[in-house]
Amino acid sequence: MKQYICDQCRCLIDGHRYSVRIELQSIPEPAPITEADLDQDSLDQIADEIAMMDSTADFHLPENRTKKMALDLCPACARKYEKDPLGRESRNRFPISPN
Numbered sequence: 536m537k538q539y540i541c542d543q544c545r546c547l548i549d550g551h552r553y554s555v556r557i558e559l560q561s562i563p564e565p566a567p568i569t570e571a572d573l574d575q576d577s578l579d580q581i582a583d584e585i586a587m588m589d590s591t592a593d594f595h596l597p598e599n600r601t602k603k604m605a606l607d608l609c610p611a612c613a614r615k616y617e618k619d620p621l622g623r624e625s626r627n628r629f630p631i632s633p634n
């Protein structure tokens with residue numbers, strides 16, 4: 536049987552295990568459309584760009600901007616996570632003193 540370690544407190548999860556799936560997605564701000572964009576014939580522009588390429592191997596997809604994480608939690612940590620997913624409470628309890 537596979538054993539799981541809690542990703543929060545590092546204890547061996549003995550029994551009920553909780554799984555947290557996080558999807559961190561980068562949403563870039565869309566570039567504003569200018570009048571020059573509207574005037575251009577985009578099909579002609581794409582054809583020109585393809586003609587300039589040596590081969591279709593130059594084509595590449597933009598990098599994947601989504602990061603997916605899966606965490607395993609013990610019941611105690613799952614309860615804390617449910618109440619305070621970003622850990623705000625624990626941060627406020629130990630404020631960093633400005634020196």
Ligand SMILES: [Zn+2]
Pocket residue numbers: 541542543544545546608609610611612613
């Ligand atoms: Zn734990």
